[in-house]
Amino acid sequence: MNATHMSDRRGFLKGAAWMGAAAVAAGCRLDRLGFGDGGVMQDYRYTKLAGRDIRVGFVGIGSRGRGAVHRVSMIPGVKIVALCDRMRERVDENLKWLADRKYPVVPKSYVGDEAYKDLCDFGDCDVIYCATPWHLHQPVALRALYGGKLPLVEVTSALTVDECWELVEASEKFRIPCMQLENCVYGEIELLELNLARLGMFGEIVHAEGAYIHDLRGLVPSTTHHPSEAHWRYGENMRHKGNRYPTHGLVPICQTMGINRGDRFDYLVSLENGPHNVNYERMKKEILKDDDPRKFDPPAEMGDMNTTLIKTVNGKSIMVQHDVSSPRPYSRICLISGTKGIVRDYPFQCAFEDKYYDQKAHEWFGEDAANEIRRKYMHPLWRTASDVAKKVGGHGGMDFIMDLRWAYCLQNGFPLDMDVYDLAATSCLCELTEKSVRSGSKPVRVPDFTRGNWRNVAPWGVVNVDLKKMGLDAGGVDKDAAALNV
Numbered sequence: 380m381n382a383t384h385m386s387d388r389r390g391f392l393k394g395a396a397w398m399g400a401a402a403v404a405a406g407c408r409l410d411r412l413g414f415g416d417g418g419v420m421q422d423y424r425y426t427k428l429a430g431r432d433i434r435v436g437f438v439g440i441g442s443r444g445r446g447a448v449h450r451v452s453m454i455p456g457v458k459i460v461a462l463c464d465r466m467r468e469r470v471d472e473n474l475k476w477l478a479d480r481k482y483p484v485v486p487k488s489y490v491g492d493e494a495y496k497d498l499c500d501f502g503d504c505d506v507i508y509c510a511t512p513w514h515l516h517q518p519v520a521l522r523a524l525y526g527g528k529l530p531l532v533e534v535t536s537a538l539t540v541d542e543c544w545e546l547v548e549a550s551e552k553f554r555i556p557c558m559q560l561e562n563c564v565y566g567e568i569e570l571l572e573l574n575l576a577r578l579g580m581f582g583e584i585v586h587a588e589g590a591y592i593h594d595l596r597g598l599v600p601s602t603t604h605h606p607s608e609a610h611w612r613y614g615e616n617m618r619h620k621g622n623r624y625p626t627h628g629l630v631p632i633c634q635t636m637g638i639n640r641g642d643r644f645d646y647l648v649s650l651e652n653g654p655h656n657v658n659y660e661r662m663k664k665e666i667l668k669d670d671d672p673r674k675f676d677p678p679a680e681m682g683d684m685n686t687t688l689i690k691t692v693n694g695k696s697i698m699v700q701h702d703v704s705s706p707r708p709y710s711r712i713c714l715i716s717g718t719k720g721i722v723r724d725y726p727f728q729c730a731f732e733d734k735y736y737d738q739k740a741h742e743w744f745g746e747d748a749a750n751e752i753r754r755k756y757m758h759p760l761w762r763t764a765s766d767v768a769k770k771v772g773g774h775g776g777m778d779f780i781m782d783l784r785w786a787y788c789l790q791n792g793f794p795l796d797m798d799v800y801d802l803a804a805t806s807c808l809c810e811l812t813e814k815s816v817r818s819g820s821k822p823v824r825v826p827d828f829t830r831g832n833w834r835n836v837a838p839w840g841v842v843n844v845d846l847k848k849m850g851l852d853a854g855g856v857d858k859d860a861a862a863l864n865v
């Protein structure tokens with residue numbers, strides 16, 4: 380990057396901070412006018428990386444980042460050129476893993492709390508893959524955009540409405556996409572539902588439900604990790620109400636329902652119970668060691684179950700839940716309900732009206748009929764890539780399919796599957812659900828980050844990858860090299 384480019388970015392940053400403060404003071408944050416002078420980024424074809432190696436720098440290589448390094452190392456035409464973590468041992472461990480597998484590149488090391496800034500500003504790479512704790516996602520992504528690099532950001536990618544606007548505006552200003560790494564969009568059932576929706580099997584979709592219900596009591600608070608590592612997720616729960624992790628259940632629904640593409644969120648209401656299942660106070664007293672800084676934390680804010688209802692401007696409804704502390708089996712619910720049928724997961728169930736199957740939708744289809752639907756209407760992307768993806772690993776294969784898709788899109792100059800507006804509309808729920816819960820579940824408006832452009836864009840289509848063109852030989856994937864399932 381040359382000096383003029385850099386000073387342009389710095390000047391922009393100063394301006395952005397000032398405008399943000401003015402907008403908040405005026406109380407007009409929801410309707411803040413973007414000043415990304417390049418125009419909207421929906422369906423934007425970023426062609427700079429087409430036809431050449433894509434150089435990736437990783438920031439945050441803990442459990443999730445390490446799995447991503449493993450997966451990405453297996454994609455032809457994508458080169459891992461930099462590894463950044465605040466902890467030296469994390470970088471060294473990943474360097475060794477790559478070297479042991481004779482990876483053709485020795486990535487450059489960036490170590491320290493602020494090292495990501497060097498990588499984003501001056502690093503010789505095209506893409507920043509961020510898997511840090513939540514509070515760093517947006518600063519890393521923003522820095523990457525200012526440094527001329529394309530951010531791929533773990534969920535939840537931003538924690539406040541202002542952070543979301545900053546990413547939208549920077550992505551528009553610099554004409555660089557910014558994608559939230561929502562792997563659940565590529566789950567088998569989520570993709571199946573999308574395919575069924577595009578085939579018209581649901582009729583008109585009128586309601587959907589998603590969730591992140593995952594018993595993480597063993598992790599929050601963790602005594603097996605050093606507090607500085609384990610603290611961040613626990614700390615989020617201690618300090619906040621609302622849904623801090625809305626995207627796993629919500630983003631696939633949005634892709635299927637055409638949120639930001641023909642419809643958009645209008646307002647939400649959010650309700651939460653108390654922290655009954657995890658007795659943080661008892662844990663603090665009985666489990667944590669005397670020198671553990673968490674012993675002095677104030678009482679927990681986050682309840683066990685947060686339920687949020689969203690109304691869209693086209694009059695559709697969505698329910699999204701978050702519960703990481705109850706003794707409940709894992710579920711993302713994955714429910715799509717239309718005028719002609721319904722599908723849900725955990726367990727997989729479906730029912731359609733007799734126009735398609737000689738049956739009324741008064742009862743769930745039997746197991747055989749449901750499995751036939753699952754087989755017959757399997758999404759082409761899952762059909763193409765699930766064998767190799769399951770071999771590589773990562774949440775039953777969906778993680779690798781996600782990585783294949785962004786790589787394939789960038790290699791061919793196609794629009795990415797999820798854009799910065801999708802990131803913003805779903806990540807902003809962190810702040811907005813908390814606001815609603817704390818106000819006694821009052822309705823809260825959701826900003827239109829597209830500023831009206833949602834009317835002009837078609838819903839996400841039924842996409843695929845060409846493994847042959849990518850040079851990926853499914854048979855050649857080394858089982859030993861397979862990604863960790865994190």
Ligand SMILES: NC(=O)c1ccc[n+]([C@@H]2O[C@H](COP(=O)([O-])OP(=O)(O)OC[C@H]3O[C@@H](n4cnc5c(N)ncnc54)[C@H](O)[C@@H]3O)[C@@H](O)[C@H]2O)c1
Nearest residue numbers: 439440441442443444464465492510511512513533534865
């Ligand atoms: N999509 C999914 O299915 C999925 C699954 C697991 C985790 N995640 C997300 O991935 C992210 C990471 O989760 P995790 O479980 O790997 O956490 P982790 O604590 O194991 O890893 C985070 C890493 O970031 C590093 N880090 C912290 N501050 C840093 C800084 N200033 N600069 C560089 N590195 C820094 C830490 O040292 C650590 O190695 C989280 O956002 C989490 O929500 C997503």
